[in-house]
Every structure is written in structure tokens, then in C-alpha cells.
Amino acid sequence: MKIIVDAFGGDNAPQEILLGCAQAMDELGIDIVLTGDRARLEAAAREMGLSDQLSRMEIIQCGEVLTMEDDPMSVIREKTDSSMAVGLRALAEGRGDAFASAGNSGALVVGATTIVKRIRGVKRVSFAPILPKKQGFFMLNDGGANVDCRPEMLLQFGLMGAEYMKKVMGVENPRVGLANVGTESHKGDDLRQSAYKLLSNFPGINFVGNVEPREIPNDACDVVVADGFTGNMLVKMYEGVALTLFDLIKDVFKKNLKNKVAAGMVYGDMKALKKQVDYNEYGGAPIMGATKPVFKIHGSAKAATVKNALRLTRDYTQSGFTEEIGRILKEKSAE
Amino acid sequence: MKIIVDAFGGDNAPQEILLGCAQAMDELGIDIVLTGDRARLEAAAREMGLSDQLSRMEIIQCGEVLTMEDDPMSVIREKTDSSMAVGLRALAEGRGDAFASAGNSGALVVGATTIVKRIRGVKRVSFAPILPKKQGFFMLNDGGANVDCRPEMLLQFGLMGAEYMKKVMGVENPRVGLANVGTESHKGDDLRQSAYKLLSNFPGINFVGNVEPREIPNDACDVVVADGFTGNMLVKMYEGVALTLFDLIKDVFKKNLKNKVAAGMVYGDMKALKKQVDYNEYGGAPIMGATKPVFKIHGSAKAATVKNALRLTRDYTQSGFTEEIGRILKEKSAE
Numbered sequence: 197m198k199i200i201v202d203a204f205g206g207d208n209a210p211q212e213i214l215l216g217c218a219q220a221m222d223e224l225g226i227d228i229v230l231t232g233d234r235a236r237l238e239a240a241a242r243e244m245g246l247s248d249q250l251s252r253m254e255i256i257q258c259g260e261v262l263t264m265e266d267d268p269m270s271v272i273r274e275k276t277d278s279s280m281a282v283g284l285r286a287l288a289e290g291r292g293d294a295f296a297s298a299g300n301s302g303a304l305v306v307g308a309t310t311i312v313k314r315i316r317g318v319k320r321v322s323f324a325p326i327l328p329k330k331q332g333f334f335m336l337n338d339g340g341a342n343v344d345c346r347p348e349m350l351l352q353f354g355l356m357g358a359e360y361m362k363k364v365m366g367v368e369n370p371r372v373g374l375a376n377v378g379t380e381s382h383k384g385d386d387l388r389q390s391a392y393k394l395l396s397n398f399p400g401i402n403f404v405g406n407v408e409p410r411e412i413p414n415d416a417c418d419v420v421v422a423d424g425f426t427g428n429m430l431v432k433m434y435e436g437v438a439l440t441l442f443d444l445i446k447d448v449f450k451k452n453l454k455n456k457v458a459a460g461m462v463y464g465d466m467k468a469l470k471k472q473v474d475y476n477e478y479g480g481a482p483i484m485g486a487t488k489p490v491f492k493i494h495g496s497a498k499a500a501t502v503k504n505a506l507r508l509t510r511d512y513t514q515s516g517f518t519e520e521i522g523r524i525l526k527e528k529s530a531e
Numbered sequence: 532m533k534i535i536v537d538a539f540g541g542d543n544a545p546q547e548i549l550l551g552c553a554q555a556m557d558e559l560g561i562d563i564v565l566t567g568d569r570a571r572l573e574a575a576a577r578e579m580g581l582s583d584q585l586s587r588m589e590i591i592q593c594g595e596v597l598t599m600e601d602d603p604m605s606v607i608r609e610k611t612d613s614s615m616a617v618g619l620r621a622l623a624e625g626r627g628d629a630f631a632s633a634g635n636s637g638a639l640v641v642g643a644t645t646i647v648k649r650i651r652g653v654k655r656v657s658f659a660p661i662l663p664k665k666q667g668f669f670m671l672n673d674g675g676a677n678v679d680c681r682p683e684m685l686l687q688f689g690l691m692g693a694e695y696m697k698k699v700m701g702v703e704n705p706r707v708g709l710a711n712v713g714t715e716s717h718k719g720d721d722l723r724q725s726a727y728k729l730l731s732n733f734p735g736i737n738f739v740g741n742v743e744p745r746e747i748p749n750d751a752c753d754v755v756v757a758d759g760f761t762g763n764m765l766v767k768m769y770e771g772v773a774l775t776l777f778d779l780i781k782d783v784f785k786k787n788l789k790n791k792v793a794a795g796m797v798y799g800d801m802k803a804l805k806k807q808v809d810y811n812e813y814g815g816a817p818i819m820g821a822t823k824p825v826f827k828i829h830g831s832a833k834a835a836t837v838k839n840a841l842r843l844t845r846d847y848t849q850s851g852f853t854e855e856i857g858r859i860l861k862e863k864s865a866e
Contacts, residue, residue: 329775330775330778330779340712343712343719343720344720344721375764377675377678377759377760377763377764377767384678384760385678385679385760386679388760408767408771409764409765409767409768409770409771410767410768410770410771410774411771412768412771413768413771413772413774413775413776414771414774414775414778424712425712425719425720425723425761426760426761426764428712429710429712429744429761429764429765429768430744430764430768432712432743432744432745433744433745433747433748433764433765433768433769433772434768434772435744435745436743436744436745436746436747436748436749437748437768437769437772437773437776438772438776439745439748439749440664440665440748440749441748441772441773441776441808443665443749444665444804444807444808445780445801445804448797448800448801448804449797451800454796454797455796455797455800457793457796458792458793458794458796458797459793459797461789461790461792461793462783462784462789462790462793462794465783465786465790466780466783469779469780469783472779473776473779
């Protein structure tokens with residue numbers, strides 16, 4: 197399997213991307229195709245003692261970089277020679293089996309939609325972060341790609357999310373819930389009420405009804421369905437509360453000598469807990485609905501996270517997800 | 532000052548409501564008018580040794596109770612003889628200066644709107660929980676009263692929130708932020724983009740622009756403006772993450788003998804932290820936009836929280852909030 201990687205996407209490019217790719221190539225049995233400037237990549241590889249590994253990767257030369265500040269549309273306008281745009285075109289042309297980037301998420305969604313193209317029947321490409329819950333993890337779909345949604349899109353987010361959790365994450369019969377202000381079927385706005393009906397009536401989906409965000413981190417379900425605006429609010433509130441709480445706990449542990457001693461005694465376990473609830477640890481988020489797998493690596497990813505993300509990209513590609521979604525939607529439209 | 536209290540609202544009514552009212556009457560210099568069944572109140576007072584205190588409260592007799600399961604509209608339909616409906620009518624008739632209830636929030640919003648009536652110019656009555664941030668607290672307005680909103684409503688939520696924080700909570704020049712998926716002015720859906728413009732152009736409001744939920748618990752602003760659907764999602768996600776994290780920390784502290792010893796050493800400080808971030812401690816949430824102050828006491832409130840809530844209700848009533856909002860909106864429409 198060949199995974200195309202945007203060598204110049206994210207906060208720690210190209211060094212950490214290169215190192216993560218080198219590790220993934222050795223440990224995961226995948227081939228790597230990098231997009232970016234060859235001279236800069238070779239310089240970085242020399243610096244890091246990775247020249248041998250780089251020589252075993254394919255490089256598709258391009259000079260530009262699309263940054264976090266660039267408009268998402270620039271991937272098909274001003275920045276068509278960027279490492280992201282070139283990578284997406286290489287995927288569309290079949291020069292690799294999947295594409296992964298730690299760059300601008302919005303641009304990646306635009307590129308997946310317009311360059312790689314949607315699966316026939318898919319209304320919108322979605323961005324689906326995986327977050328930890330009390331035990332295990334859940335997916336939030338859509339996590340921010342589509343601020344305005346129609347009910348059919350929410351149904352498809354549920355279908356794609358369930359398929360991904362089953363095929364890639366190994367969750368049996370994933371429970372799909374609709375993020376809403378109350379659990380009763382009539383709750384929420386028109387969008388929620390209509391999406392509830394569609395999700396209830398679709399055969400084969402394990403829809404558990406509305407879920408309130410209070411219960412989401414406490415294992416309400418495996419796939420949380422939301423419009424991209426709400427989903428993005430939820431992911432960011434999740435992060436914000438976790439970060440602030442850990443800061444406050446740190447203050448407690450530093451308060452006086454007695455607390456510092458106690459902190460030393462639980463240091464390892466608290467560190468493990470912090471890691472457990474840090475969603476960056478999950479490597480990234482699949483972008484779903486395009487004809488080929490596109491994966492968003494966390495923007496701040498270091499080599500270990502890049503490697504994790506590439507493992508998930510590999511599993512995503514091997515899973516047959518794209519074909520299965522195409523089949524489900526085709527069957528449905530034939531009904 | 533006379534505060535009318537729904538003696539049969541909430542999980543711990545009437546006992547904890549009665550005790551909280553008795554304490555508030557003695558400590559806060561307010562008079563209490565209870566709504567509910569006299570015989571049941573007298574029996575509860577006898578049981579708790581509060582007969583003397585009860586004898587100093589006015590009771591407005593009514594037999595019914597509106598429960599958490601009742602439809603919010605029942606406050607003006609099936610349950611017009613409930614302690615909540617009777618209390619709201621008593622407020623409208625001037626038999627007290629404010630009304631507080633730990634009962635069904637939705638019904639309280641409906642009653643504030645239709646029985647107490649909106650301030651002239653106010654488009655929607657809102658429900659505004661106060662939540663802790665890293666230091667101090669912030670208000671989320673609207674926190675769930677209005678799932679469908681127009682931009683002018685969001686502007687008014689901002690205005691009312693700022694006025695409340697200033698006049699009741701003592702925050703100088705409160706910073707108002709719009710909950711959104713990004714900080715740039717063009718971010719979000721049509722509702723957000725239009726609300727951003729209205730908030731930017733309104734004179735006298737300290738609008739700090741869009742705020743991402745990731746920064747909200749970390750002191751992004753003092754008043755977070757949202758439509759009621761988004762606001763409710765944010766409050767509930769906040770609660771959910773905090774509850775789950777504290778559960779996980781408890782597991783760490785119970786893991787083995789060493790951790791148990793450490794837990795003992797920081798027990799008091801961790802308990803204080805848990806209390807600091809528990810939004811129930813703040814007593815409740817103002818319902819804003821009605822012609823007289825209505826206050827939602829937390830459903831699970833015990834006596835101490837009821838007393839806190841009545842202190843806030845007193846401050847809300849004394850603040851001149853209602854008159855000020857009326858004045859601001861009148862001036863605006865006169866422009």
C-alpha cells in the first residue's frame with residue numbers, strides 16, 4: 197500500500213512528518229510518497245540522519261505550502277502547487293492509495309470534495325474526530341466540515357460514522373446517537389427532528405436516539421451525529437474543559453509541599469490519565485465521503501502521532517470503507 | 532423585598548426549599564411567599580422544626596405540582612393550579628417582587644413569557660446559566676430557552692447578559708463574545724455572521740468578537756452569546772467532561788495504597804476544586820427578559836443552594852436590571 201503524505205503540513209513539518217513517515221514505513225509495511233520540495237526534504241533528512249529512509253520514499257516535487265492561515269478555497273485557487281493540493285491530485289490520479297496531511301483541515305475538506313471527489317450518492321464530505329470517552333472512544337461526525345446541514349446529511353454522517361467505527365476501529369454494532377438538547381424524539385429544532393426520523397427509519401443502523409452532551413463523554417454511544425457547527429462546538433468545548441481542569445489540578449498539586457509530595461506519588465498515573473483523555477493521541481480524524489481515503493493528521497502532531505495517524509490511514513484504506521459506503525447508498529437509492 | 536418561591540419545584544421539594552427559604556429569610560433580610568399546599572408545607576415544617584419560620588412566611592394555597600416530565604406548555608394549560616403557575620401569576624399581579632423555582636426550566640420560560648410577559652422590545656425570554664471558568668465565572672446566554680433564533684435575539688442575549696453581569700454579578704465592563712467555530716468575523720453560519728455584525732455595531736457593548744469554545748473555560752469572555760440549541764449543547768458538554776474527568780481522577784486515587792495515601796493528602800483541595808467547577812454551586816440561572824425577575828434554582832438544589840439562589844434573586848431584583856434593559860431597548864428603537 198502506498199500512502200501519499202503532505203510533507204509540509206502542520207506545525208512540525210517537515211521534520212516530525214519525515215520521522216513519523218520513516219517509522220511508519222519500517223513498522224507498518226507501507227510505502228510512502230511525499231509531496232513537497234525535494235531540496236528542503238533532503239536537507240531535513242540529512243540533519244536528522246534519515247537520508248537512507250528518505251531515499252526509499254517517492255517524492256513528488258512541488259514548491260508551495262498551504263498554511264493554516266490560508267483560505268480553504270486556496271487549495272483549488274492560489275495554492276494549486278502546494279504540497280496539499282499536489283498530494284490530493286496525486287491521490288485522484290491513482291499515484292497512491294490514500295492521502296494524509298497535518299495541514300489546514302478546511303482546505304483538506306475542500307480538496308477531498310473537489311479534487312478527489314465525493315462517492316456517488318454522498319451529499320457532503322465530513323470531518324470526523326475520534327475522542328476518548330470514559331472507556332474507549334467515540335466519533336463525532338460532522339466535527340466541523342459543514343456548518344449548514346440538511347437532515348439527509350446527518351443521516352449520512354451517521355451511516356459513514358458507523359461503518360468507519362466497525363470496519364476501521366473494530367467496534368461491533370456501533371451505537372449511533374444524535375446530539376440534541378433532550379432525549380425525547382420531539383426535542384430540538386427542525387433539523388434534529390427530521391434527522392431523528394431518517395435515522396430511526398434507516399435499516400441496519402443501530403440508532404440509539406438523541407443523546408445529550410452531558411452523557412457523551414460517559415459512553416452514550418459510539419458515533420455522535422451533529423451538523424458541523426454543533427459538532428465543532430462540542431469538540432472544542434470538550435478540549436477546553438479538559439485543558440482547563442488539568443491546569444487547575446496542576447495548581448492544586450503545586451499549592452504546598454504536602455500537595456507536591458502527593459503529586460509525586462500519583463505522577464505516573466495522572467500523566468497516563470491526561471494522555472488517555474488527550475484527543476491528539478488518537479492521531480487524527482478521517483475525512484469521509486471522498487472516493488479515496490483522506491486522513492487529517494493533528495496539526496501539532498509529532499513523529500509518534502504521525503505514525504499512529506498513518507496506521508489509521510492504512511486501516512482505513514484496507515477496510516473497504518469507501519466501497520461499502522458506495523454500495524449502501526446505491527442500494528438505498530435503488531429502493 | 533418579597534420573593535415568591537415555588538415550594539414544590541425541584542428534586543428536594545418541599546423540605547430543602549423550605550429550609551433554604553427559612554435560612555434566606557433570617558440571613559438575607561427578605562420576605563418569603565410560598566406557593567403550594569398549606570397542609571403539606573405545615574407537615575414538612577413540623578417534621579423539620581421549622582414551624583416558627585413557616586408561620587412568618589406567606590402561603591398562597593394551590594394543590595397541583597408541575598413536574599420535570601410535564602410539557603412546558605402545561606404551565607398555561609393543564610397545570611394552571613400548580614405551585615409554579617400560581618407563583619408566576621402572583622408575580623404578575625404584584626404580590627411579590629420576584630419569583631424563584633427549582634422546577635421545570637422549560638415551563639418557567641413559557642410562564643415568564645406568557646404570564647409575567649416580556650419587557651417591551653425584548654424578542655425572547657432567555658435562560659442564562661452561570662458557569663465557572665479558570666478564575667471567576669461566565670454566563671451563557673441563551674443556555675437553552677430558544678432552539679431557533681434570529682440574529683437580533685443573539686444581540687439582545689448579549690445586551691441582557693452584559694447588563695446582568697455588571698449589575699448583579701459585579702463584573703466591570705463585561706466582555707461579550709459570540710460562540711463560534713473560529714475567531715475571524717466571517718466564520719460560522721448566516722446566523723453567526725449576522726449576529727457578529729449587530730454585536731459589533733451596537734454602541735456601549737464590550738464585544739470581543741467570536742470566541743471558540745476551547746477558550747471559553749479559559750476566560751475568553753464574561754458573557755458567551757449563543758442560540759439556545761448551541762448554548763444548551765455547550766453547557767451540557769461542559770458538565771459531561773467535568774463529571775467524567777472527576778470520575779476518572781477518582782479511579783486514579785483509588786488504584787492502589789500509594790495513590791490512596793496521596794488522595795488523602797490532597798483531599799481537601801481536590802474537593803474544593805470540584806466544588807469550584809461545579810456549576811450547581813452557583814445556585815441557578817436567571818431567566819431574563821420578563822418584566823419582573825424570574826430565577827431558576829437548580830433542580831437538585833439542597834437548602835444551601837436554595838439560599839444562594841435567593842441571594843442572587845434578591846440582587847437581581849435590587850439591581851434595576853429590568854428597568855435598565857427596558858430603557859436600553861427603548862432608546863435603541865427611538866434612534
